[in-house]
Amino acid sequence: MLTSCSYSNIPIGPTSLNSRYTEEQPALSGNGRFLAFISNRNGSHQLLVYDLQQQEFINTPRLNRQETIVESPSLSYTGRYITYLTSDQGRPVVALYDRANQNSEILTPIYRGWVRNPSISPDGRYIVFETASRGQWDIEVLDRGPNIELDIPNGAPVNAPPGSL
Amino acid sequence: MTKKHKILIPLLTITSLLSGCTAYPRLMSYPFDPGGRSLNSLASESNPQVSGRYVVFSTDRRGSQDIYLFDTITRSLIDLPGLNSLDAIASHPSISSDGRYIVFAASRQGRSAVFLYDRETRQSRNLTANLQAEVRNPTISAEGNRIAFESTVNGQWDVLVYDRNGQPLGIRQDPR
Numbered sequence: 001m002l003t004s005c006s007y008s009n010i011p012i013g014p015t016s017l018n019s020r021y022t023e024e025q026p027a028l029s030g031n032g033r034f035l036a037f038i039s040n041r042n043g044s045h046q047l048l049v050y051d052l053q054q055q056e057f058i059n060t061p062r063l064n065r066q067e068t069i070v071e072s073p074s075l076s077y078t079g080r081y082i083t084y085l086t087s088d089q090g091r092p093v094v095a096l097y098d099r100a101n102q103n104s105e106i107l108t109p110i111y112r113g114w115v116r117n118p119s120i121s122p123d124g125r126y127i128v129f130e131t132a133s134r135g136q137w138d139i140e141v142l143d144r145g146p147n148i149e150l151d152i153p154n155g156a157p158v159n160a161p162p163g164s165l
Numbered sequence: 166m167t168k169k170h171k172i173l174i175p176l177l178t179i180t181s182l183l184s185g186c187t188a189y190p191r192l193m194s195y196p197f198d199p200g201g202r203s204l205n206s207l208a209s210e211s212n213p214q215v216s217g218r219y220v221v222f223s224t225d226r227r228g229s230q231d232i233y234l235f236d237t238i239t240r241s242l243i244d245l246p247g248l249n250s251l252d253a254i255a256s257h258p259s260i261s262s263d264g265r266y267i268v269f270a271a272s273r274q275g276r277s278a279v280f281l282y283d284r285e286t287r288q289s290r291n292l293t294a295n296l297q298a299e300v301r302n303p304t305i306s307a308e309g310n311r312i313a314f315e316s317t318v319n320g321q322w323d324v325l326v327y328d329r330n331g332q333p334l335g336i337r338q339d340p341r
Contacts, residue, residue: 016339017324017326017336017337017338018319018323018324020319020321020341024302026313026314027304028311028326029306030216030307032311037313052311052334055336055337107190117212120215121216122216122262127190128220129213130212136207137211139204139205139220139222141193141204141237142193143189145190
């Protein structure tokens, strides 16, 4: 029970980005410092986040779980928000992990159709993803709203976000 | 009791209507155009990526798989002169948040490569010309300073990180 909660296969200490297993689906943080990707090392298909500056993996507690698969990571500006594709009771859903509170939430619970390839805006407010609701792949833009904590550089001016017209 | 209900019901209706308008997260309604002049068309749209005001994606709406750019403020497409070509299949685009740089994967004459398109010079540059390997899934940081992609140079998919000039980042990238 304990192991399933604190499940983590993240390599400790300074290490190489790649292993002798598959590394795929890279996503860079907006500032270019962090790299999220899917790795098959240590016998599990997991989402890892690598700090290109310190050259080590960073801890993301409760992001990878033993009984589910995560795919298609995407990072906001400083890597605070991580969106990814996972499944909820067999249904594909877009989820968002917040490194500030180390929790994930499902962003598309209302969505009935198939979804894939989510991508988060650098400020963390918008998520684009593909949906199959019209019988072929289309693009939807999800707005997390004006009240979220934006992931923007220190001192950046806060403009009216796109779409709020 | 009945009087209380008379007030309560309209109140509940108003609050539910109000929350219906401001409930987040919600889907944005960008125009759907069967003629192919908007974000979504009758054809397939895939691999969207959002950065700043831009959404970049690939679509086969013109009978060949090309890269398109949508501006969420003007709600219209932005022309990318010289990016798409007839003899190449372009996929998996990614854009810097200032809208200047777009990286994408393209396959031409049986060889896959990662290209960096500069919207100011309208030129594409092959970043992986010296890499004798299959490449896919490129991505650029919002600041446009780093590019990551997958390569088969070690016999399985690995992630490589380059700077914008096409030089590998000075970090340990080889598998151990």
